Amino acid sequence: MxxxxxxxxxxxxxxxxxxxxxxxxxxxxxPPPGLADIHEDMLERVLARLPPASFFRLRAVCREWRAAAASPTFLDACARVPSRDPWFLMLSERARPTVAFDAGERSWNPCHAAPGSMPVAASGGLVLYRAPATGALSVSNPLTGASRALPTPPQGHGVPQLHAIAMYGSPYRVALFTGEVPDLSMSVFDSSKDSWEAPVALARRSETSTTDAPAQGGGGGGDDSTVYFLSKSGDVVATNMQRSASKQYSSVAVPSERGAGEAVAYFLGHSGTVVACDTATRTFAELPRILPVHFEYSIDLVACNGAAYAVVLSEYLDTASLRLWQFADGAWRQVAAMPPAMSHGFYGKKADINCVGHGDRVMVCVSSGDVNGCFMCDVGSDRWEELPKCINGDGEVNEFLAAFSFEPRVEINV
Structure with missing residues (x-):
């Protein structure tokens, strides 16, 4: 005193x-110092560390903050933040409004979307959209709404059937995989060159194909090429039928060990196998099956921590199980499983799963006529939780079919 x-x-x-x-x-x-007394450079560093959702609000605080949000030095400060928790761009049968789940803040936020187009891939802080009517591709930053149209891809002989789309790297690249196994071709767009490469035929790597590796899960071999999936309507359909519009060209990309900036893209073949395409070596391989060919199950692929995983929902012995599998050393091994008390609720519901990964997280969207929910798994700890419901302006619960993950970055240009 x-x-x-x-x-x-x-x-x-x-x-x-x-x-x-x-x-x-x-x-x-x-009087204690406040944000108004902080030097402009320090203010921008402080604002850059705020949660990305604050970017929409800080511009309305005052004239000084609005100027800071538009400053190139503020964007440089944002770029120095090493990483941010992912956002998950949610897809539903309703086109508007577009929302994203903030994994760090555990909140739902509005998001920009390309009108008349559907997201088909994502990498870093960008999302790739495709117009269903024309096939035109565009890249957008969902946080800021900045977007650009990509040049028209080159055509090979005739009009090849588009099989899968992958997006990877920084500067980003977009790979289009056309044709059917074993006649696959690849075209790559390089954003640093703003141009497409000519289509290249992919060679099969037979040493890891389904004919050389045993089937997993106690099932028979690969003679029968028919595997059955569960559609959105709950009907059991063969894999040569289209699953859903949001996952029609779905693939995941992980870094390739054989080339800087290259990737290995994984997608589901029409025969139900997982196809792995190495953009560095221009080769592909069909991986062995996880479950027997006569099992009824829903499957999707995710990229997590630089590796590819298969997420499988299946029913066996009067219950349902949802498991994550990783392909290593020529075989599939289980790395995570939803607790039985949680997955049992899917039994008999003819549910379909659409999944996406980011960092060490995997989001699983489960949908059918009787059940709809989104679940998050921490792969390292095998911890599962159901996400909070998203309530729209009418007080109704939004039901989501799928999601795409991106890192919210205001500084990323398209």
Missing amino acids: QQPCGSHRRMELSTGMSMAPPASCRKRKC
Whole structure:
């Protein structure tokens, strides 16, 4: 406690009354510094560390913050933030509004979308869209809404059937895989060159094909090429039929060990096998089956921590199981499984799964006529949780069919 000065102390003792010390004896107090007193460079560094959702609000705080949000130095400060928790761009039967789930803040946020187009791939902070009517491709930053149209891809002989689309790398690349196994071709767009490469035929790597590796899960071999999936309507359909529009050209890409900036793209073949295409070596391989060919199951692929995983929902012995499998050393091995008490609710529901991975997280969207929900798995700890419901403006719960993951970055240009 501050002691009074000598003269004031004597007056207090003689009168028996307590008096406030004069202004000259009081300790001078200054108001605490605020954000308005921070240097402009430091302010931009502080704002760059805020959760990405704050980017939409900070511009409305004051004129100074609005100017900082539009400053090139602010974008440089954002680029110095090493990583951000992923957002998951959610897809539903309703085209609007577009929302994303913020995995860090565990909240639902509005997001920009390309009108008239459907997301087909994502990499870093960008999402690739395709117009169903024309096949035109565009790249967009869902956080800022900035977008650009890609040049028209080159055509090979005739009009090849598009099989899968992959997006990877920084600067980003887009790979189109056309044709049918074993006659696959690949065309690659390089954003650093703003041009497409000519289509290249892919050679088969027979040493890891389904004919050379045993089937997993206790099932028979690969003579029967028919595997059955569960459609959105709950009907059991053969794999040579289209699954859903949101996953029609779905693939996942992980870094290739054989070339800088190259990738290995994984997608589902029409026979139900997983196809792996190495963009560095221009080769592909069919991986062995996870379950027997006569099993009824739903399967999807995800990229997580630089590796590819298969997510499988199957029914066996009066229950349902949802498991993650990784292909290594010529065989599939289980790495995670949803707790039985949680997955049993899918039994008999004829549910379909659409999945996406980012970092160490995997999101699983489960949908059918009777059940709809989104679940998140931490692959390292095998911890599962159901995501909170998303309530729209009418007070109704949004039901999502699929998602694409991206890292929310305001500084990324297209």
